[in-house]
Amino acid sequence: MQLIDGKQTAANIKAEIAEIVSARVAQGHRRPHLVAVLVGHDGGSETYVANKAKACEACGFDSTIIRREDDVTEAELLDLIDKLNKDSNVDGFIIQLPLPAHINEQKITEAILPSKDVDGFHPVNVGRQSIGLPCFHSATPAGIVELLKRYNVPTRGKNCVIIGRSNIVGKPLAALMMQKGVDATTTVCHSATENLAEITRKADIIIAALGRPGFVTADMVKEGATVIDVGTTRVPDSSRKSGFRLCGDVDFENVAPKCAFITPVPGGVGPMTIVSLMQNTLRAALGEIY
Numbered sequence: 001m002q003l004i005d006g007k008q009t010a011a012n013i014k015a016e017i018a019e020i021v022s023a024r025v026a027q028g029h030r031r032p033h034l035v036a037v038l039v040g041h042d043g044g045s046e047t048y049v050a051n052k053a054k055a056c057e058a059c060g061f062d063s064t065i066i067r068r069e070d071d072v073t074e075a076e077l078l079d080l081i082d083k084l085n086k087d088s089n090v091d092g093f094i095i096q097l098p099l100p101a102h103i104n105e106q107k108i109t110e111a112i113l114p115s116k117d118v119d120g121f122h123p124v125n126v127g128r129q130s131i132g133l134p135c136f137h138s139a140t141p142a143g144i145v146e147l148l149k150r151y152n153v154p155t156r157g158k159n160c161v162i163i164g165r166s167n168i169v170g171k172p173l174a175a176l177m178m179q180k181g182v183d184a185t186t187t188v189c190h191s192a193t194e195n196l197a198e199i200t201r202k203a204d205i206i207i208a209a210l211g212r213p214g215f216v217t218a219d220m221v222k223e224g225a226t227v228i229d230v231g232t233t234r235v236p237d238s239s240r241k242s243g244f245r246l247c248g249d250v251d252f253e254n255v256a257p258k259c260a261f262i263t264p265v266p267g268g269v270g271p272m273t274i275v276s277l278m279q280n281t282l283r284a285a286l287g288e289i290y
């Protein structure tokens with residue numbers, strides 16, 4: 001069994017990006033600039049945004065965090081997006097989700113210019129991704145494919161079973177896994193899937209993205225499979241300073257011995273999601289896509 005080290009891989013990629021940035025700065029270009037908009041004080045969102053700012057620093061990017069309170073109106077947020085769309089000193093920006101219930105997330109997502117949508121959530125980027133055109137790939141799916149490539153996990157002609165069909169993980173991941181060059185035979189499962197264990201037992205690659213701690217058990221996995229665990233559920237844990245620990249969707253202890261490759265939680269997919277955002281921001285700054 002080989003552990004896929006997302007933390008180390010992410011560090012390597014950030015170092016590669018930093019080299020490109022420092023060469024560009026030496027040529028007189030400004031640094032790539034990522035803006036994160038954070039609404040409210042959700043603990044998870046605070047952590048994600050802080051980690052993104054840290055990653056920007058490691059890559060040599062400028063980063064700005066814009067904070068708004070929970071009671072910000074949709075119109076105020078749309079106005080802010082309009083300003084960021086027009087700001088030529090901002091290469092890309094993200095609106096950290098989730099947003100308060102009175103704000104329509106889809107409307108907000110669609111207000112972002114596709115050329116600055118470094119999260120890859122805008123329907124234009126999602127559509128371009130699904131037909132294989134240059135675009136900002138959704139961060140988590142792109143990070144997973146990058147991990148598989150860097151660990152030389154065979155994907156061509158292999159059975160890949162994705163558990164979960166969300167718009168940010170399952171669906172865009174399916175598009176990437178089946179695209180030319182990755183070439184996996186891809187199945188997407190969800191809460192209405194019948195006989196899930198029968199399907200996962202045939203998988204060469206299982207990607208679990210449902211948000212249910214320990215859901216994928218050893219009896220669902222064939223010998224020699226690769227298991228990618230996307231799940232990050234906060235489970236209360238009084239022994240931790242934070243009061244919680246992050247749990248993946250895979251029963252790691254019992255599944256790992258059967259695997260060719262497996263990702264841990266934390267330290268697997270999570271750091272790669274942030275690195276994909278950095279890659280998208282660099283591509284935005286280089287004007288590679290739009």
Ligand code: NAP
Binds near residue numbers: 209
């Ligand atoms: P989501 O929007 O809640 O979607 C969950 C998906 O899992 C849905 O498609 C749902 O099916 C499916 N599902 C739920 N129970 C199931 C079951 N018993 N059997 C089969 N499928 C089932 O979640 P998400 O946003 O994709 O996130 C999934 C997990 O990944 C969460 O733990 C989240 O925190 C984590 N995550 C991690 C990262 C990272 O960077 N590491 C990034 C994004 C998300 P239906 O569609 O039928 O309801």
